Amino acid sequence: ASARSAAPPTWRVPVLGGLPAIAIGSVRTKKWKPFHNMHRANKLRDIRKEKLAAETEAADALATNAPSESRVAASRDEPRVATSPFQAARLMRAFDVFPDSSAEVTLWTRLNVDLTRESVRGICHLPHGLQSQIRVLAFCADDEIEEMLAAGADFAGISEPVRRINQGWLGFDRCLATPSIMPSVMKISKVLGPRKMMPNPKSGTVVQNLRTAIKEAKGGTLLEYRAEGQGELRAKIGDASFSDAKVLENMKFLVQALLRARPRASAGAATSGDTAGTRKPPGTALIPGAKDEVKDQYFLEAHIQFGDKGPPVRVDPESLLPSSVGYFR
Template identity: 45%
Template sequence: MAKVGKRISAAREGIDRNKTYALDEAVGLVKERGTAKFDETVEVAINLGVDPRHADQMVRGVCVLPNGTGKNVRVAVFARDAKAEEAKAAGADIVGAEELVQEVQGGKIDFDTVIATPDMMPLVGRLGKVLGPRGMMPNPKVGTVTPDVAKAINDAKGGAVQFRVEKAGIVHAGIGKVSFSKEALLENVKALIDAVQKAKPTGAKGSYMKRIAVSSTMGPGVKVDLSTIAGE
């Protein structure tokens, strides 16, 4: 068995792995234990009572975190003419059409999220095998295929987080940094949980949110008492 380092051992102290904590206490414990040499991301894992193999139980959406993510998000926009100029004015990091498709096909991916105008999707569709596995393929359901590129860019840079349930029925998302105040992290995690609740699919039966845990990049997970979350 691998030896557990002193920092990790110290981070685990005071956390009962079999206990669930009130949401505010869980966030506080995670923040206190984010002691790595970099500003760790605070992450949320939500175990849902769905089977995403069935189309009517798929959960996906987008949540604009009220206090942002703490990340510098690089945005690429597929657009032409006036929409391309609008994207540049709104702060897009990369804007292009055919030439940008060629760069991405060649393996050059210098961005974190992708936005496209509807007329560009036949072109962007060629990149499905490249962008799809990275979770970057534009989709109208999460607002990344839109004629309003300025709003989409502002949302992406201002704290928009996309979420999609994995095969095991779990939604993962980063909701800020340990350097955030506890209050800011709480507002963000509540916004995400609310967005996932609103995205409940028609095919979901029984208990929808089964378990929630909060952690930092290098810290231990802390289980959340679902009774402390409004709506559960």
């Protein structure tokens, strides 16, 4: 009896379905992770790698092509020197080592405007026209072809030009039309629209007087501007034969046109063109360099460039205003 009492007790493990109950309980207590979570994590990792590689490649391309791009990407530590329009014109000429008769002066600026809500687009007549050979197509009735050709148009008519354009002909640079002929021009809108050559009242190509519009287009004084992307606008304001005074006068005239065509919801739209940013509502901070001044500023960045090989010369946005003395010194 004493030997039986001293023997250790024996435990029996219950068996359920051929497996011990302990094993079944351990399996049930484990956290179940579906396989698609693993694939999702791998996919997210691959996406992050591709995004990082794309950003690195874009940065390398920008650093390699910086001199030929419209804007020069400066490092954070590099000081950004801004000049007045008068000084920028003189610096631009200083880099004209090998004169090129076909080079043109280009003004680039970035506007403080939301293009998803408004559009900055229009035309202006520069005081000094560019010497460019522009080919004009005048859409008119077939019985007015001789009259439009005599006014200076390179091509005129409606039946023959529409037929040739449908066949792939695009031997012109600018199209002009009257409102009465536009229903016939709409037949080729799918061809001219993607190329931004479709006559439009906003671009000044749908007019009442075709003869006057032809003379203005052939004279080189008519300039069409349009902001794209992040409010970036590029316009040709001169060529190699222009003096600095003519370039500055065209620049000032274009700035005035941009201020007049400024959208109402854009920065500083409540003020006049010459005094933009000077009149402020009550409660505005008077400390120079305040954040409100940046918000009310319409021209954020600007530079001028002579030809494709010349470097961009940055212009102080505040000195672009027509009332600035930067056009004289």
